[in-house]
Every structure is written in C-alpha cells, then in structure tokens.
Amino acid sequence: MEEGAKWTNSFIFLKKKGVRVSLNCNMIQMTHVFKTYPSQITALSDITLEISVGEFIFITGPSGSGKTTLLRILFCAERPTSGEVVVNGVRITQKGFREIHLLRRKMGMVFQDFKLLQDCTVGENIAFSLEVTGHVQKEIKKKVFEILSRVGLQEREGDSVLSLSAGEQQRVAIARALVNDPPLLLADEPTGNLDDPMTLDVMQIFTDLHHRGATIVFATHDMDLIQRYPYRAIYLLKGRKVSGSA
Amino acid sequence: MRRNLFPNLTTIAIIGISMLLFSSFSLIAHNLTSFLRIWEDKIEVIAYLKKGIPMSEIESLLKETRQLEGIETVNYVSPYDAMTFMESKLGSQKNLLEGIQPGVLPSSFEIRLKKHFRNSMSIKEVVYQLKRFPQIEEIQYGQQWVETFSAVVHVFRLTQWVLGGLLLIGIIFITFNTLQLTISSRKDEIEIMYILGASPAFIQVPFYVEGLIQGLLGTGLAILFLFYFYYKVLLYHVFFLYITPSIKEWLTEIPILFLPPEKIVMIILGGMVLGFFGSFAASMRFLKYRV
Numbered sequence: 001m002e003e004g005a006k007w008t009n010s011f012i013f014l015k016k017k018g019v020r021v022s023l024n025c026n027m028i029q030m031t032h033v034f035k036t037y038p039s040q041i042t043a044l045s046d047i048t049l050e051i052s053v054g055e056f057i058f059i060t061g062p063s064g065s066g067k068t069t070l071l072r073i074l075f076c077a078e079r080p081t082s083g084e085v086v087v088n089g090v091r092i093t094q095k096g097f098r099e100i101h102l103l104r105r106k107m108g109m110v111f112q113d114f115k116l117l118q119d120c121t122v123g124e125n126i127a128f129s130l131e132v133t134g135h136v137q138k139e140i141k142k143k144v145f146e147i148l149s150r151v152g153l154q155e156r157e158g159d160s161v162l163s164l165s166a167g168e169q170q171r172v173a174i175a176r177a178l179v180n181d182p183p184l185l186l187a188d189e190p191t192g193n194l195d196d197p198m199t200l201d202v203m204q205i206f207t208d209l210h211h212r213g214a215t216i217v218f219a220t221h222d223m224d225l226i227q228r229y230p231y232r233a234i235y236l237l238k239g240r241k242v243s244g245s246a
Numbered sequence: 247m248r249r250n251l252f253p254n255l256t257t258i259a260i261i262g263i264s265m266l267l268f269s270s271f272s273l274i275a276h277n278l279t280s281f282l283r284i285w286e287d288k289i290e291v292i293a294y295l296k297k298g299i300p301m302s303e304i305e306s307l308l309k310e311t312r313q314l315e316g317i318e319t320v321n322y323v324s325p326y327d328a329m330t331f332m333e334s335k336l337g338s339q340k341n342l343l344e345g346i347q348p349g350v351l352p353s354s355f356e357i358r359l360k361k362h363f364r365n366s367m368s369i370k371e372v373v374y375q376l377k378r379f380p381q382i383e384e385i386q387y388g389q390q391w392v393e394t395f396s397a398v399v400h401v402f403r404l405t406q407w408v409l410g411g412l413l414l415i416g417i418i419f420i421t422f423n424t425l426q427l428t429i430s431s432r433k434d435e436i437e438i439m440y441i442l443g444a445s446p447a448f449i450q451v452p453f454y455v456e457g458l459i460q461g462l463l464g465t466g467l468a469i470l471f472l473f474y475f476y477y478k479v480l481l482y483h484v485f486f487l488y489i490t491p492s493i494k495e496w497l498t499e500i501p502i503l504f505l506p507p508e509k510i511v512m513i514i515l516g517g518m519v520l521g522f523f524g525s526f527a528a529s530m531r532f533l534k535y536r537v
Contacts, residue, residue: 077440098446105443115438132444176442 026086027053027184027215028074033083035069035239043069044080045239051217053183056210058226059219061236067219070236071188074217075109076100088184105133108177112189114169116161122148122172123157129176143179151175151205167198174205178214185209187218191225199225253428254460260424261464262471264417265517269465269472271413272513273505278402280503289364291357291372291387299381304353307381311355316363316372325351352383366393421520425460426528429453453529454522461521465514469505476504 028051035044044066051057059067072078073085076092085093088106095103116125123144130140148154151171161169170190177185187206191199203225210216220226226233235243293311295304304322311320323331325348332351333340363372373385429436439449480502505513 075441101440101443101445103443104441109441115434115441117435117438128438129442132439132442132448180443 025053026050027055027088028217029084029086030070030073031084033073033080033085035066035073035078036081043239044073047083047239047241049234049241051215054210054213054215056206056216056229056231057218058229058231058233059217059236060221060223060226060233062221064238065236066239067221067236068188069239071109071186071217071219075107075186076103105180106182106184108174108180108182108185110170110173110177110185110187110190112192114173116169116172116176118162119160121158121160122153122164125161125172126176126179129179133180147175147179150178150208165198166193167195167201170194170198170202171205174202178209182214184215185217187216189220190218191220191222203229253431254456257421257424257428257460258464258467260420261417261461261517261521262467264420265465265513265520266468266471268410268413268417268516269468269505269513271410272509273472273476275402275410276505276509277503281500282402284500286364287361289359289369289387291359291369291376291385293355293357293376293382294352294384294386295354295381296383297352299353303381307379308355310379311357311376314372314375316360316368317357318360319358321356321358323354323356325349325353328352328354417520418524421524422527425457425521425524429525429528450529453525457521457523457525458518459521460525461518462514464521465517468517469510469513473504476502 028049030047030049033044033047033049034042036042047066047070059070061067069078073080074087074092076095080093083093084091087103090103092103117128120128126144126147127140130143135143144157145154148157151174153168153171153175156164156168161172164172170193174190185206190206191202194202199222206216206218207229233243234241295307299307308320308322311317328351329343329346329348333343336342357372357376359369359372363369369387373387376382376385436449
C-alpha cells in the first residue's frame with residue numbers, strides 16, 4: 001500500500017472510533033496544474049491546491065470557471081496539460097490508462113444528472129457498481145441493503161429509478177458512489193437539479209459522510225449553499241483560483 | 247443483450263441477411279460446380295477408323311491406344327454395335343434403318359479420358375497423339391463445345407471469387423456500421439461503467455461475446471432459411487411448375503444439392519468471426535479508455 005493510502009485508512013479508522021486526529025496528510029495535492037484544450041481554451045491555469053484527508057471542501061465559481069475540469073482531472077477523466085496531481089498518495093498524472101480504473105474504484109463520483117441506469121431498479125443500480133468491481137452475489141445483496149439504509153431508501157430497493165423524485169435519484173447516485181467505501185468523494189453540482197428541501201436532504205447525507213471521515217470535494221455555483229456550511233471554499237474564475245487558501 | 251433487445255435483433259437480422267446472400271451465392275456456386283463436374287465426367291473422344299482394316303490390326307491399335315497418356319478406357323464399337331445402338335436410339339422409328347447395311351457405318355473407338363484430362367487443353371494433347379495413327383480417319387470430341395464449356399467454367403470460378411470477395415467487403419461494412427449503432431445506443435451504460443471503475447476487459451469482453459453470439463444466431467438463421475427455401479421451393483416446386491416436360495426430364499438428371507456440412511460449418515464460423523471483428527472494430531471508437 002502506498003504511503004498516502006496508509007495514512008488515509010488510519011485516519012478514517014481513528015475518526016470512526018471517535019478519536020480526534022489532526023489533519024496532517026493530504027488526500028489531494030495539485031501543483032501548478034494547467035489544462036488547455038486543443039481548441040486553445042484554457043480551462044485551468046496554474047492551480048495549486050491541497051485538500052487534507054477527511055476535509056470537506058467546496059469548489060465554486062460561475063459556469064465555465066473550471067470546476068468540472070478540476071473534478072474530471074481528479075477523477076482521471078482528463079489529463080492536465082502540465083503540473084502534478086497526487087490523489088490519496090498516488091501520482092495520477094503518471095498512471096497509464098490500464099491502471100486508471102483501479103484508481104477510480106477508490107473514489108466516488110456524484111453528478112448533477114445522477115447518471116443512473118434508467119431501465120434498472122434502485123437495487124440493480126447499486127449492485128451494478130459492486131458487480132463492476134468484482135464482488136460476489138451474496139456480498140452484493142448485503143451491501144446494497146446496508147447502503148440503501150444509510151441514505152434512507154431501503155424501502156425502494158425494488159422500485160424503478162424512474163419512479164423516484166430527483167432528490168431520491170440523487171440519493172441513489174450517492175449510495176452507488178459510496179457502496180465501495182471510497183475514502184474520497186467527488187461531487188459535481190450534485191444539488192444543481194434539486195429544490196431547497198431536497199438540497200438540504202442531500203447535504204445532510206454529505207455532512208454525515210464527512211463526519212464519518214470521508215474526504216469530500218463538492219463543486220457548486222450556489223453561494224447560498226456554501227454560506228450555510230462552515231467548510232473551506234475555493235473560488236475559481238476563468239480557470240484561475242481567485243480565493244481560498246492552498 | 248436483454249437490455250438492448252431491439253438493436254441486438256437489428257444486428258442479428260443484418261448479419262442474417264448478409265450471410266443469407268453469401269450462403270445463397272455459395273449454394274448456387276456449389277450446384278453449378280457439381281453440375282459442371284457431371285458434364286466434365288461425360289466428356290469422351292470418338293475415333294472413327296478407316297474402312298477395311300483387318301481385325302488383327304484393329305486389336306493392336308486398340309492396345310496402343312490404351313497405352314497413351316491420359317486414356318482411362320477404350321471400347322471398340324463395331325459397325326454392327328453401331329447399328330444396334332442407332333436402332334435402340336430410334337426406338338419405334340427404327341424401321342427408318344431398313345435396307346441399310348451395317349457395313350456402311352464405320353467402326354470406332356469410344357475413348358474415355360482420365361479425370362484430370364477432361365479439359366480443353368488435355369483433350370487436344372490426346373487427340374494430337376491419336377491423329378498420328380494412320381488407321382484413324384476422323385476424331386470427334388465436340389471441340390468447340392469443350393472449349394466453350396471450359397471457358398464458362400473458368401469465368402464462373404473467377405466470378406465466384408470476385409463477387410464473393412466484394413460481397414464479403416459489403417457484409418463487413420454493413421455489420422461494422424450496425425454494430426457501431428448498437429454500441430452507440432449503449433454509450434450511457436459504458437460511461438457509467440467507466441465512472442464505477444470497471445476494467446477495460448469488463449467493458450469490452452461482453453461486446454465481443456455479444457458479437458460472436460450475434461454472428462452465430464444471424465448465420466444460423468440464414469442457413470435455416472436457405473435450407474427451408476432449398477427444401478420447399480428448389481426441390482419440389484419451382485422446377486416442376488412452369489417448365490416443359492422435356493426440360494423437366496433433363497433437369498431430373500441433375501441433382502440439386504444443399505451445402506455440404508463442412509461448408510455450413512465454415513459459413514457459421516465465418517459469421518461468428520464477422521460478428522466478433524465487427525464488434526471489435528466498432529467498439530474501438532467507443533470503448534477506448536478515456537483519459
């Protein structure tokens with residue numbers, strides 16, 4: 001196990017046990033990261049950022065500011081043009097494409113549009129995540145029930161996702177992202193399609209996760225939402241970091 | 247496959263139609279080749295002898311002819327045998343031959359060639375050797391017919407390969423595009439698999455297996471349909487409905503064959519390979535691991 005991952009696991013273990021631990025290890029470290037697309041549009045410009053293990057951080061800014069690009073780089077869906085990115089102790093910029101899926105299994109990703117299998121049930125959507133990572137059927141059944149209980153949807157396991165409200169669908173997406181117990185959760189505008197009560201509902205799940213020790217990177221353009229929570233926020237504008245400490 | 251029933255059925259149907267075209271062509275080619283073989287088998291040379299040759303000389307000539315290269319059998323046909331043959335051919339009209347003496351007819355050799363000599367070039371070689379015997383007056387072997395026939399065989403075999411090749415390219419193109427549409431209809435599912443950390447093999451292998459199964463089902467259906475057509479239509483109906491009795495009689499001598507088992511296996515395997523490679527090529531665009 002790499003050094004960073006060892007730290008993360010120890011930290012989560014201690015936090016679950018209720019032990020107060022100081023944040024002395026980074027989950028994410030971005031150093032002078034640039035991202036320019038072939039069309040010469042610069043999405044990120046000289047981003048240097050450190051996110052500690054167990055931290056909840058907001059990435060904010062208007063549309064086109066680079067929030068999604070930043071998350072996609074962390075999720076290995078894009079490579080930076082230059083700079084270095086270390087996630088959970090792994091220098092992801094040096095990983096070949098055959099190893100990326102292994103990195104992704106240690107991250108959960110939640111999207112504004114949920115990205116659920118529309119013709120499947122709630123349970124099947126979550127089970128799919130476990131099938132993909134090679135779990136056996138018996139284990140899948142148990143884990144699906146456990147995770148649905150955590151997001152309050154245990155009664156809806158056999159229902160089609162199309163019969164759920166937007167808030168409930170997002171809860172399924174969060175459950176799916178969490179079912180493999182990733183130490184890092186990336187959320188790209190997860191409340192963008194939700195009304196206020198649903199937003200609060202979903203935020204409650206995120207804050208619970210944070211209290212359980214997960215590191216959460218939450219991209220949103222909703223400044224009111226950010227002001228309601230006492231977490232650090234990084235403000236991006238035209239790909240540059242204009243406020244928020246490194 | 248269950249989740250994407252319609253695109254899968256479309257792919258199976260396209261592979262099926264393409265392979266039906268190909269196997270129909272193979273069936274025609276197989277039957278024409280067998281038909282040509284039957285004709286080739288019937289090729290023989292008749293050497294007419296000069297009149298008044300003593301029997302002892304005919305016997306030694308018979309021996310010499312049998313020793314020539316490419317000769318399988320040589321039968322001596324005396325004028326009396328020729329007369330009997332003509333009478334049997336004329337049937338009820340044999341009285342036309344009344345008053346004709348057998349001596350009017352020449353004696354002849356019916357020469358059957360070895361299998362690999364039954365072609366235009368080889369026949370010419372045999373005829374050249376026969377012409378050196380002074381006792382032989384005339385040789386008949388349907389020269390023009392044999393030459394035309396050989397040319398037809400040659401052109402047909404060439405056409406079979408050229409058309410077969412073009413058809414195959416067309417089939418690959420159609421299958422590739424249909425499979426690309428099938429995979430494209432599942433790009434959301436593929437994207438979700440990427441997000442969840444599925445390995446490249448986990449994403450790609452089912453598509454290849456699906457391609458193989460689609461190839462097997464499509465080709466299997468094509469062969470079944472072709473067999474049904476052969477059994478119900480070719481064998482019993484078409485030829486016996488709209489043709490004159492004389493052609494009917496002639497056609498009954500020609501066996502209409504279905505594809506032999508080894509060709510069926512090859513076509514089915516070909517369909518599976520087609521499905522696999524179509525799937526492989528089509529998936530390259532969508533399944534390339536995005537970084």
